[in-house]
Amino acid sequence: MSTQPISTETQGQTLNLLVRQVRFEGRGINSYELVDPDGAQLPPFSAGAHIDIHLAGGVVRQYSISNAPRERHRYVIAVLRDERGRGGSKALHEQLRVQDIVRVSRPRNNFHLVDGARRVLLIAGGIGVTPLKAMAHELDDAGIDYEMHYCAKDARSAAFADEFESMRASGRLHFHFDGGDPSAGLDIRDLLNAPGEGQHVYYCGPGGFMNACAAAAQHWPPGTVHFEHFKAPERSPGEHAANDANDSFIVRIARTGQEIEVTKDESIAEALAGAGVAMETSCCAGLCGTCKVRYLEGEVEHNDCIMNDEEKSEYLTACVSRATSKLLVLDL
Ligand code: FES
CATH class of the missing domain: 3.40.50.80 (Nucleotide-binding domain of ferredoxin-NADP reductase (FNR) module)
Structure with missing residues (x-):
């Protein structure tokens, strides 16, 4: 395997990658091969990982990486054009061309292969x-x-x-x-x-x-x-939320003691952003894990699609989780 260093272009939070190839893969499906413009290795990933693709107009979408993790020179994603979706896949099919430079996140993985399977x-x-x-x-x-x-x-x-x-x-x-x-x-x-x-x-x-x-x-x-x-499951009315019918709740930032009210019409992430507390988000649907944060006190209604019970006892996703207690203390 090559020991080529990771390019300085790819050292920050996001990577600027070259669209090296677009392939027709099936009805409505294109694959996109993304590489470093200078041919450097990319940050490693494990199977099940996804990347965020940043499109024009601030649109950000998550796509799983489909190629072998041993391939350090490329990420290949496949995108089904969904005419009834939120518009991300359509925009991607229409905007992304060979030789374009596209901004993507480093790989994240909420869907690992676990060790020890026979x-x-x-x-x-x-x-x-x-x-x-x-x-x-x-x-x-x-x-x-x-x-x-x-x-x-x-x-x-x-x-x-x-x-x-x-x-x-x-x-x-x-x-x-x-x-x-x-x-x-x-x-x-x-x-x-x-x-x-x-x-x-x-x-x-x-x-x-x-x-x-x-x-x-x-x-x-x-x-x-x-x-x-790859989409948040639809919930029937009333299935969501012990808390949202009536209440707002308070989030306390553990390190500063700052208390922020989260009203029933906003997410924890939105309330934090409104109070000047930086919180990175991406899918805003409980699917990607970008906004995962540890909580130290309080009862949580989780609403995400990624965490198992063990993780839920420690973390919440600030884009969709709510509190069922009056106070939630976040490890921030
Ligand atoms: S932003 Fe994706 S899970 Fe919260």
Whole structure:
């Protein structure tokens, strides 16, 4: 492996990377290969990591890195153009061209492969394949037994067909095309019916797919089921919040003693920013972990999609968490 240093251009909080290649990967899906403009190595990442892409007009979106973590010279993301989304994927498809320089964050990871698995099952729904593809590469390199299932509408909607061919030929990867009817696709309940000794499952995909996987994996041992949402799950009215119907609450900054009121119409991050307390945010939807902060006192209603119970006993995400106590003390 090269020992090339990381470029000084990439030493700060964000990196300015060159769009080296844009590839058609499937219906509505482009992949973008991002490299250092001078050919230097990029900051390392592990499978499951994502980067923020900064687009014109202050639009910031998170995309999982899909290539092998051993590749230190590039990050490859794949983006499905979502006509009904918030506009980020459309803007990215329209704005980003080969030879452009784009500002991206350093990689962050809320969706790690955990150590010690004997066998790993990867289940991808649509564009949710991107972090799982990186995991397949990492597992291949580590010599860990795995099997990947990739659910898509049809072959034309499946990304990375060329790269996946050897995985498919070796029997590691199984495609499941449902023609748009999930009941005609992979039987997730059957697949997850009997967890093997030391087996872990990772899944990522759209809302209905996530619900199906969660229901099918309910009986798996604690700590063996891992997932990442790429959109915040929709909540039914009233599902959110013990606290938001009536109350504001107070956040205290532990180091200074400053107390800040968070009203029911704003997030903790917004209230802190309004009071001049710097708090970095990115997705503002409880998906990326940028605004994760330790809390020292108080009861929290979490509302994020990334932390497990152990992390929730220590951290909250300032963009979506609320307090169910009157006071929350943050380790800031
Ligand atoms: S900004 Fe992404 S989790 Fe809060």
